[in-house]
Amino acid sequence: MSDDNKETAGSTGPREDDGRRERVIGTPSPAREKALLAEDNISAPAGVGEQLDEASAKRAERVVASFFLLAFLASVVFIAYFIGWSGRDGGMHGVWDAREVNFWLGGTMALAFLSMAIGVTIWVRRLMTSKPIVQERHELAADEETRAAFNRDFLEGAEDSGITKRPLLRRTLLLAAAPLGLAPLVLLRDLGPLPEKKLRHTFWGDAVKRAQAEGKRGVRLVVDGTNKPLKVSDFATPGSMITVLPEGMEEHLPEDQVLTQVAKAVTILINVPSGEFKPAKGRGNWHVNGIVAYSKVCTHVGCPAALYEQTTHHILCPCHQSTFDATDAAKVVFGPAARPLPQLPLSVEDGYIIATSDYHEPVGPSFWERG
């Protein structure tokens, strides 16, 4: 923003009455001592100003002035609104207040800036009298003499430093410098733990172990959000779908690990009409009359594969449209996923749907060591 000096509120000094212009309040007094411009020994082109038609220039000046005044008023309203209105009734709280404040503050701000912008633009176009000028494009590269001189000095300096004549110096310097770059990188090792076997287990495994230690066969499935355990009879309507988690996550995990374990354990439970369900080999006892559970973590890049189309029995991930067939071990039917969703072995205990073990393969996206 070009803050023109004429706008500064300078001191109102004595009036000039040596024949020059009257001073108006707000314009600073001209300096009396040395001239501002340096001697013209550099070829900066001189531009003689255009002559303006005074009548239309005066009109333009009034237009610009009114835009600047509008900007001034908008800023004043911004401040006045903030101080006088936005704090009423205990201040801004909630959606309706936020909306009002946003409109007023934003609207006045926009008005102030845009008015100033328009004012300056009209000023440039109608009131600035500079004429276009020409400037030479000099060669960027140094001339021959300078280059030669530089080369000379450079080589002389290298000789003087001794680096050219003393190879031992050179080589040991490089040796010293090399690990300096590597050493700090080593400090980054503690950014995080090593992966080890973490990606191969989920909380289902821990929960099942704990349940089996208590003499049960497995851990109950609970509805994510209500923590309500599900009976087989609760979930008996064909075409049902719900998101489930292992029971007891919040009780048995420290608070800062709950979401991390949910990210691997989250599971989609589906009731496939038993006539249409085709259990995979070796998984005959992983389902309960067509009630089947798959990992909700998409095997592509990990979004929740959450859409379920009851009519086509397709599980669709909304991120990149990987599609899995719920009747057939969630094998991939379309999209960028390369692996089917892992299936959770289910059973029944006391009428409740339980999981009898962890997933038999890592959930989520593929990784190098997955195998």
Added chain:
Amino acid sequence: MSEATAPKAVEAPLTFLDDRLGSTTFFKRNMKKVFPDHWSFMLGEIALYSFIILLLTGVFLTLWFRPSMGEVVYDGSYVPLKGVKMSEAYASTLHISFDIRGGLLMRQIHHWAALLFMASILAHMLRVFFTGAYRKPRELNWLIGIGMFTLGMLEGLAGYSLPDDLLSGTGLRITQGVAEGIPVVGTYIYMFLFGGEFPGQDIVPRLYMVHILLIPALLLGLVTAHMMIMWVQKHTAMPVKNQSEKQVYGYPFYPVFMAKTGAYFLFTFGVLALFGAFAQINPIWLFGPYDPGAISSASQPDWYMGVLEGSLRIMPGWEINAWGHTLSLSVLIPAALPLGIVFGGAAAWPWVEAWVTGDKRHHHVNTRPRNAPVRTATGIAAVTFYGLLWLAGANDVLADKFHVSLFATTWFFRVTFFVGPVIAFIVTKRICLGLQRKDADIVGHGVESGVILMSPDGKFSERHEPARDEEKHVILSKENARLQPPDRDANGIPAPGSKGPIGHLRSRLNRAWTYDDIPVEEHEDGHEEIESGRTSREIKH
């Protein structure tokens, strides 16, 4: 008007600085620096001023934002989320939006400015490409620009992930999934980035540091270098009258250009404030806090990440499993290939073009896009490639709004991924050549005047008038392609570098660059006079 001394309030500080820094010499030399005028030269300024606005609004936001993933129970004034467990980052963002006056405005201006920053860089980059302004001596600035766009993408990703809402958290999940798939080191990168398993507690504070310290510092450095290089080299000019390789013509920096650029800053701020006031963006309270079990349809990242999203969607599910290891092609190819082609190709382009054309001269005057058909066509092909992938990232929205089958959109983009850029190249080249022909016609035969004349023997013809000087100058700025000098010297010895497969490739590419060039030059035979039915020239405006 032209007094010899300036007012005291101006003169005193200037003298103060001059005594200590020798600044008046600098000012004197540069006050009248010429900046040539063209609207498209201002696109880069949008980026510059948006960046400043991002810094200003960003500082405001840092005063209240809490970059912590520690869980709190929300007790603020947004009623539908009262009592909900969420991270401090999310809760503080809600606080800024609903309890800090002007907070929502600053958040919105900040986010709109980020979108505008990236959009204007791209628009500016396209302008530079299509006018050939990346050629010597400006290759460095071109590279700096590509670097800034890449940094901007990372900065935006880090920034919109800070509130830890459902939409951006899903983006982080995808980032994690892609990182995990990198061969050999993927799982380590994943664990090191997140400080453990996803989502963990560390990613938001780490991204905060990247977003407010690391990348802004890099950007500030790069933008300063970018401006300084442009200052020293002087801006390029369009091939109009008064502009040449030896001189630049335009208004002086002081006072005209300063005022114009100042006005543009005010416009940028004003437009962004307008958006912040009247167009809602990133309503995180509607998305809810991040929950790895939840997701919404139409989950897309901000537009500048759209290309990656589209690539991930259209890639088929290919994976190689061998010897106990998995190579996730379905993830790695989309992550690396398309942007690798576009940015890598763009970065290499100045040198590739110089190698193909053999043009090692300095260029300060821009070329009209039509006069470099292969360059323009390649650029449009790249834009098509980028644009199709970007649209592919929104394929579910397209399927929903236009009632087309979802899988059909995926197949459409899979096919046009390959076919689109080729068609775009061919069509664009044809258009450029057609425009060249039109130019040659205007220079050779003048402009149609709309006046029909009948000759004595009853034949009708349209009178053509010579083009105006300005127009002719622009048209004749074209450098007609000349044959490359023979690559054998007088004794029949082939020039170094012209033999072998690379050398042959180069000569073939060189021929392809120039073979269908249409010469645009003034004729000496004066058949304009014959066409016009006059014997003397009249210049009409």
Added chain:
Amino acid sequence: MKRITAWRRRPWAGYAVVLAALAAIGVIYAGFSPQTDRAEAQGTAQAAEDLKHGQELFNKNCASCHGLNAEGTKDAEGNAIAPSLIGVGAASVDFQVSTGRMPASNPGAQIPRKPPIPAFNTSIKTDFEEKEKREAAEKQKAQAEKNLADLRAYISSLGGGPEVPPASAVDPSKGDAALGGKLFRTNCAQCHNFTGQGGALTGGKYAPALSGDDVTPTQMYEAMLTGPQAMPVFNDTTLRPEDKQAIIAYLVQTREEPNPGGNGLGRIGPVSEGLVAWVVGVGLMIMAAMWITAKKPKKLKKS
């Protein structure tokens, strides 16, 4: 002809051609895209016993697709044309008919919501000024409500099934919107979008938007309960009535809530935001740049 020849030289000629081409494409597309369904006016009220009345309504409006005994119909290859209605329950009937989806006119990828046929249209306008009109409308509405009730009762009598929820169960003001938001985002938003703006499914199917006022709380409950078409079923033992009420409260509160930041831009997130940033944002800035760098008006100069 001369006018066209002269006009083609004008600076705006190129833009006019582009606009004309766009308009032509729009008209052709509209011509090719499937027609919106038009319901046929059928059904007359008959004074008879309710179930018999319901059966008659069924025979008139539904049996042609669903079979005379509501057993469903299949085509020659054994693919279902219309499913069996035995056991679907009153809730299904209420949902499908009050949203106008049934009777369907065109079986396509998905049956869209449309105004219910007059016989079952319980949301007609009744607040007319003229007494006659108002009374006629109220009578029609009452008749439609009876028709719907009779139809429900008939289908229910064939095989039971989920019942229509009572008003207390769907009252949005009684639900826990925070819990509803969590449940919605976990089980519903993947199809219907964060705030219920709708979304694409495969093969031309879609999850409809829930943000319009015509989607009533009762219909929301019934949809969850019965799982229409591709939508999964959320019975009352999986998502209990209070859970469903929470979801309804969340949806209604969210759609009635204003957008504090300004225009909602469709509430679908970065796609529309990016479009606006490019088209409006960059567009406005380019216009400003063109103004700033335009040649100065000549008339300023002193003549």
